[in-house]
Amino acid sequence: MVEPPGGRVQRRSGVALSPELRASILAAPSKPGIYRMYGPEARLLYVGKAKHLAHRLKSYLEASRSGIKTQKLMEQVVRIDFTVTPTEADALLLESNIIKHDRPRYNIVMRDDKSYPYIRIDDSLGFPRLAFHRGRRTTSGKFYGPYPDASAVRQTLLDLQKLFRLRNCSAGFFRNRTRPCLQHQIGRCSAPCVGRISEADYRRDFEDALRVLDGRGRSLIDHLYARMNEFVSALEFERAAALRDLVARLQQSQEQEAIVAEEGDCDIWAIGNRQDLFVVGLTRIRDGRHLGTWTWFPSGDAPMDGPSVLSAFVSQFYEEAIPPKVLVDRSFPDLAVLQTVLEKRSGHPVRLIEPRGHTEKLWLEMTEQNVKLAMDRRLASHALLRERFDALQNRLGWPDPVGRIVCFDVSHTQGVETVASAVVFEPEGPVKSAYRRFNLKLEQGGDDYAGLDQALKRYFSRILRESAPRPDLLLIDGGIGQLRVAEKQLEELGMADLPVLAIAKGPERKVGEERIFLAGGRHELRWNPLDPAFHLLQQIRDEAHRFAITGHRRRRGRAQLQSFLEEVPGLGPKRRGLLIATLGGLQGLIAATENDMARIPGISHTLAHRIYLHLHTHEHNETP
Template sequence: MTEQPFDKKSFLASLTERPGVYRMHAEDDTILYVGKARNLKKRVSSYFRNSGLAPKTQALMQQMRTITVTVTHTESEALILENNLIKEFRPRYNILLRDDKSYPYICLSTEQDFPRLGFHRGGRRGKGRYFGPYPSAGAVRETLSLLQKLFPIRQCEDSFYRNRSRPCLQYQIKRCSAPCVGFIDKADYAEDVRNTILFLEGRDDAVIDSLVQRMETAAGHLDYERAATYRDQIARLRSLSEKQYVSSEGGDLDIIACSSASGSSCVQVFTVRGGHHLGNRAYFPKHIAGSEDAEILAAFITQYYLGEGQGGGARRPIPSQILVNHAIDDSDWLQGVLTEQAGHKVSIHARVRGERARWLEMATDNAHHALQQQLSSKSSLTARFEALQDALGLEAVPQRMECFDISHTMGEATVASCVVFDSEGPNKSNYRRYNIEGITPGDDYAAMRQALLRRYSKVKEGEGAMPDVLFIDGGKGQLRQAGEVLQELQIGGITVVGIAKGPERKPGEEDLFLLGHKTPFILPADSKALHLIQQIRDEAHRFAITGHRQRRAKARQRSVLEDIKGLGPKRRQRLLKQFGGLQGVNRAGKEDLARVEGISLALAERIYDVLHGDSH
């Protein structure tokens, strides 16, 4: 049976001039491309002209066998339907935004007497105030950490808060005012909450005015210690305002810049809310080589703002202004749809001046830099990172991963290791070892808890960076310790994975436990994501064993005789020579020891007691 060629003449003759969406299918009916059109007849006809088609369009038309169309009532409906079909079918010739996960917010639970400030992702259905969205979980963690220093609002989970009988570590390091045990009254706490809201709304001047008034009141009552605390808060706020304020106009806007090279593209998004720069993030959309930057920006903006949140949650909030570094075709069409979806006027600008031009230039530079980094590291490591992103359902390719392991011999000389991987691979300058003390020998759970507490307490204090993914070499027990430590330190937004050896303890059969999930999952033995996990786990194991062996060797080289008061190097040497080594000294009685030159009876008794466990 011969294949019937596509009858373009009759198809185009009967095609409507109304708005709609068209789909190009391959021979096996796979959708190759989805497009939108204000005028279906005019737009689809343009694919069949004799010359002037871009190389990627020519390749598309060579594979196309049939075209189907959906007529819509309005142009806006066409654009939204196009976005939904692209998301559903992910056609090869469309530009695809890899990231369609939900986006993070800061949530303030205002319904409580002592509200909680915390990390939130997904739909905003719960009671409280939501601030954001932020470009990444890291940006949320950074802001939460800053807020703890400015206004010590609690960030612990409600279950943790309700069961406290004494202050936790956050109070001790001055990151919380301990409302759980009544160390602050409702009025003072409410004032901190009010200032937090003003700060997150970008109203820094109002916060500073409030703190100045409180400082003067405290000084008037001769409470100079509290006045000094307010003074320090004001200084930190002023410094922060100088660094983060975008312009005197304030407002909400997103700055989106695209850079392309070598068949790849990077879209950099800078997020500004209330005049504050909340952070930026790089995206690497998938597309066919030859796509223009303006085309990539148009596709990116559509999917970025009109796509559903994770689990069908609310769409990403749309700011009133979007700055782009390339003029977009049919930008008025896109502006109209975004305005309709946002419920307020949305404008897209490519030509801007002054402060906005400088920020657009910065976004373009960042897009170019991120793309160059991506291209320079396009190797097996990059493929493994992307595979891990897919395997764990991460919002983006992880930029920093850490893995902990414990090593000891029958409980002796326990050492914990922490290794760090970033986009360049092992980051050995950030590796850390922890000598574990004060636990029951062989208690791996306690050892893991101590190492994690020591590591992330320092990070909370500003020493180092938080990882995107935390691997724990161990099963559910070790993973539980990690979850408890992160809760105690009020650290959120980190994906935590436990790596347990399978029943046969063979590589490729590891059980992977995600924190918060009861059942493990197993990746195929040929999975690139599993290979990366194994590499990180093996590096943590190697680093832990090396440290353990060094510590054990050092302990075993040190003689117990060195800790006995009054027994100096010369006397130790005489003892060892007289009895042929430490074992001979250990077998000797008190009188035998006292016969050695320089060893009195009192010293002999002390040596005997130490060797036989009667004294320390």
């Protein structure tokens, strides 16, 4: 497919989602959680939360009725991932963490933690207090939170104050009291400011309050009941009743969840398998923040079991930046050996253990839930793809199944930096290890036929030379002209028996109106746009186009950057190459400071200053 000038494909007003993206949306679970939308090259475009993922994501099926921002977003989305959470509050906090960590383009990025309140321990005096805090955590003291809303924090503080009679006054007010305040008179403060309670007794009450904030599960309830019995034995029935009510209220109001816990870094691993399919899941906690769950589908020819797959995957995954705590969902024989390996790689102690506390077990439960969800989606997509391959076999009237399809596409901008792609699909899905790109050198820029001919010759010559697997079907993104080029090239290579299909875009590039041609005949095949076989050709064609246009843009960007840097006096080819290799593409260069450039061998401060001025003067002049 040829990319129009400016690098943008012309689109109609509505947004046509690919069959795969539509199927992914329809497979969304009816649970709270967050969803991540990815563009080309796995770039995170947007993260959102939902109380009901299925309902929220189905609204994107009608993106054409939404605002221009949603339409622009959906035009770029190629994949959607989900992470389910226990509650909507968990989803909201996880969404915030991911936005701050990854800064997706279509999200509004908050600059600090103003959205969520905390409880702060103020221990500046001998009698500490629990205080409401909102904003950056730059002040001294320990923090609990963030909480989903301010009312939950204030209600928790009020409950703890009523129960344990803790002070809530400022340090200045506390120092200047000569008699108890109204809070003491109504039974909400033990009046430590005027010596009505000893520091030791106050500390005991305060520690009990902290246990309420720290505690989880049965141990918390047991402790509260023990305190309740103490109050009953002392005939303090009102305080016992208040404690009983507190237990019930805390279950509702205190929603500090597994999304944010104690400070620190931790990874949580889980594995699931079904029908010879293994799914490995990883949840990452950084600085106490839950950053989401990722899943992979390891494969191998040898017989595998869950523990061995998990052990092998974890050992291969970590190269550096290993957290001090790594949790796994099950024990396996070489757990201690793997821990030793991780410690040697990281240079610091690593605890490789099974989850123990309530929070760790909740993290694991969330990871396992997302592993199961990923497995269900993968199996559903495999079944859908198998159904499409079977439908294509029936449509073509072949006695044998279609096992391997290779599709070609050509991409360029006004004939410059032409790139061809070859993608391979089998009934189990895309075979990305067999994908190929071809940087084409053409005598006449923009000659799609010559570009396709060159790519086909290079691809199939290699297959013949290396005795690599032959496809069962060749698919070309193009019309009758491209079909004739493919037939001619295959005949020259002695592969005229290879079936060839061409899929051409319909009027105004409308999805569903494509035209299909079969080699050996010049007539158009009339297939129902709702036919699964038709959807398969669309799916493979779209993937070939994505792979080609991504390679073209990358090649064009490198060429433009090289040309741009050639204008800098004193910057030769060797230094240009080193600069690009160290800092990346144009965006990396623009983001770099003069000091960043001067650290590169061969780049002096004078030359770094010259490069910096050239980059940013050009950037300013290009800004409309």
